Amino acid sequence: MRSEKTLFTLLLLLVSLFDLTPHAAAQPPGEISARALDALLQDYAFRSLNRPRTGVAYNAVLPVNITGVGVSAMRVRSGSLRARGVRSYGEFRIPIGVVEQPYAKRIVLVYHSLGNWSSLFYPLPGFDYVAPVLGLLAYDGSNLTATDLPELEIRALKKPITIEFPENDDIIEGGSGSSPYSPKCVFFDLHGSVDFEDVLPGNVCKMFKQGHCSVVVESEALAPAPSAAGQSSYGRGGGKSKGWTILWSLIGVLIFLGFLALLVLRVKKYQNERSKKKEKRRSELGTDRGEAVQITSFENLRAPFATGTRTQPVLEDHYVP
Incomplete structure (x- = not known):
């Protein structure tokens, strides 16, 4: 048992x-939805912050079923973020003058790179991704063990937050955007709205509040390669x-x-x-115990007493003198 x-x-x-x-x-x-993914990645990002240093990015370790997604966390002071910004955090450049609402003394900036899962969580019918969907979300950093935290609302008041995407043959630098096949910056806010803008020189997109951003082209722009129809060079x-x-x-x-x-x-x-x-x-135990021996009393003495012998004596000769 x-x-x-x-x-x-x-x-x-x-x-x-x-x-x-x-x-x-x-x-x-x-x-799972894109918003549920944000909550999940927030949990893993906060786990990476074990005695973090201010302004240092820490990469999170994710489960194998979302291999290809990149997540990191950086804790900053609210006053420092407003006065100095963040010169470089992945592809993001955060200028001075960024404020959060509601106020938090310490802020954790969580970076997302959805990699090959970009079109799965942020589908855009009629468009193909030529860059991964990147995200920048802010959370209250006072409790690093908290989960399912609501995002802080951060806004750039003067200059926009810029995202510099890596060089890609499918991203045409600059341009007036007059061609239907010109790449476009696409921005997803936390409330479900989608906005498009032209790509700036240097493969740069911009945004004034937190959310997710990427670069897309219309599906026909990549149609000449039959084996890659409906699929960007990034997602092959x-x-x-x-x-x-x-x-x-x-x-x-x-x-x-x-x-x-x-x-x-x-x-x-x-x-x-x-x-x-x-x-x-x-x-x-059975061998050690053997047979039980009886005890008898004789006057003031007590001694073992056998009731009989195992082998009866037999005379070798029946002759009795």
């Missing part, structure tokens, strides 16, 4: 080891990435099942050995 309890405890421990991530992380990315590796994710998940399940089988065999072996030891112990 005790060994069964031990096995049950070990099984619970194994299950808990495979369930250390939040429940939402166990869901496939396509089954998405299928391979998803395939590797599924493969690693299957390998993890097989390793878990193999470890579980070894554990069960080990427990059964332990039970058999314990049963044999008990049987041997009973046998030894």
Whole structure:
């Protein structure tokens, strides 16, 4: 009975080891909304802030089912953000004069790069992404263990927050935007609205409040390559990435099942050995005890007394003198 309890405890421990991530992380990315993803990434971003230094970005470790997404966190002082801005945080450049509402003494800026999951969380029919969707969200940094925090509302009062995307053949620098195939900056705010603007020289987009931003072109602009129709040059590796994710998940399940089988065999072996030891112990105790000897009293003495002998004496010869 005790060994069964031990096995049950070990099984619970194994299950808990495979369930250390939040429940939402166990869901496939396509089954959660963009806003639910923001809350999930906030949780992982805050986990990376273990005794953080002000103004230093810390990369978060994410579960394998959202491989390809990049998240980091940076804690800054509210006064410093307003007076100095942030010269460089990933692709973002935050100017002076950025304010938050409501006020928070310390602010955590969370950076997102959705990678190959960009079109999944922010679909745009008729357009293809030529750059990843990048996000910049702000949270109250007074409690670094908090989860599901509401975002602070940050705004650039003077100069805009700029996003400098990496060089890409599909992004045409500058331009008047007169061509229907010219790349466009697309901005998603936290309330669901979508805005388009021209790409500035240097592959730069701008925004005045927090949210997500990327660069897109109309689908026909990438149509000449039949094998890549409806898919940007940025997202062509998405299928391979998803395939590797599924493969690693299957390998993890097989390793878990193999470890579980070894554990069960080990427990059964332990039970058999314990049963044999008990049987041997009973046998030894029976041998040590032998037969019970009766005690009799004779005047003031007490001595062992045998009621009979095991072997009756027999004369070797029937002759009696």
